[in-house]
Amino acid sequence: MKLRFSTATVEDRSQLSYWREMISDAFVQYEVEAPSYRTAGFRGEVTAEGFAGIQVSTVVSDPHTVVRSPLVIRRSPRDDFLVNLAVHGSLTVTQGERDAVLRPGDFTVYDSARPCRITAPDRFELLALKIPRALFTAHCPLAPDATATLVRGDHGVGALFSLHLRSLAAHAADLPSDVVQQVGVNTLEMLAAALPKRSSSGNGSALPRPAQWLRARQYIAGHFADPELSPAAVADALGVSLRYLQLLCQREGTSPFRLIQEQRLQRAAQLLTDPRHAGRAITDIAFGVGFKDASHFTRAFKNRYGIGPRDYRGGHSPNHPRDPHQEVGDSTETARSVRPGKAKPMG
Template identity: 30%
Template structure:
């Protein structure tokens, strides 16, 4: 079950604080601080955050200094509900109008400018939730999404309905609903990349193939660097270098994906009859004490706490 917070009408200082608390640290400014009205409705379902930000004229910036001080690689998908704005990232800019859909990366500087009263739905999730190479997704930031191949006709109404029923994300099926939303976005991005024929490096394509293979074989008892390298006809050294380029290790990536699957089931009422130890064992954690330690280290709360939060 998700965790919901709603702010009322906020003056500018409180709105500025609420924005950074709801997302990642951001610099928020306005040319009209008084009077100013803003508010945020925010629901977190696991690692997926759904928010509606409504406010008067303001500018939001993710600066290089803030990125260095608080690195956190997430993608934010924005659906403009009311008003207009301008998103700038990676030297590109796109105008936001009602119905506009965009994606941006918190690991790189960006700015969002709104010169009038506006309302935006934001879906934020960790970058690893997308089974796509970062450099490929980076070529789609600050561009108009949903136009290629017609998948926008599916994703935009879904996100708009989600924005209109945000309380559902805080309900019993919230975690699954949030994850489905991310999967729909991933399908749309994959389609955008295919239609636009975005070129990715051979190493980026290989990394995508390896991570997809990991997801397809997460329950396998044999999912180590040697078997992964052999399955892709490369050396273990090449495999380790590939993951190092993405700031990860092979074993760390596999462990995190298995922990994510455990967390999803602990947060899902459909698995209430399953014990924590049986869920852990299904995903390769035979030692209950070890599982509890690595789970808490990854998510900053115990498996039982995740189950109790629903």
């Protein structure tokens, strides 16, 4: 059943109170805080569609903050998890001591049974999934300390889920009845794959080492473009200590830092030889794969491939791109263009 409401249907002086009432009915009860400069009039609209026990909604609204305080939770207990995905504008979802700052495409999960705050400083559009706890936990095991954790929507499984949720919001009402249940399960399974993998006991190291090594590589492969990704962040996401992660990598002849940097450099090499990115600035490529400093990128790239990124791009024909995983020094022709002693492996 589709639900639609808009504050445009009521007079200005009643719009904010109407909004408070409607979003509490559509989602969970909140306290609503409008910016102090807004004295009258509030524009907001919601479209919601239910299917397979899940509700998917589109929210377009003026800036404001909603709060699930302990008092509100006692007065209106709900047992749902909610996923918020930013479409336009930015939002900050706060739960526990974590802040997930969402920019377009990013999403996070929060628990309606625990205090939380959602703040939008500017006009915004978001997509929201409301999932009953029993359904969520059956498909998406998530530790309490993993809510309000940012999931980037520009790469990896996060990007797949972001695109899926946008499509779902647009077409949920048109789904044939015989596929609704399967689409619901697929949505939850894709969400589970995108969420951070944390053990509720914090003892992720209880898994076998090969499984942990695979998890570490997969997590880094899905998040290397995040400039804030660090060995400590990887360990935290896996639910292990930094020392355990270091030992895990050491057994494989590498380190967490080198593992992250190798992913970034390999992706940069692929982009530099991709004809579709021929006009893209090298600095833009460096920042796009997670480097924060162009000089650091150039040094790291030269250490890894024997020549700088500009020469690497110039030495590869767009029609015959080289394997970016191959050391530049492996090529006799390229090796002659590199001064002795300049090419050295990373680390």
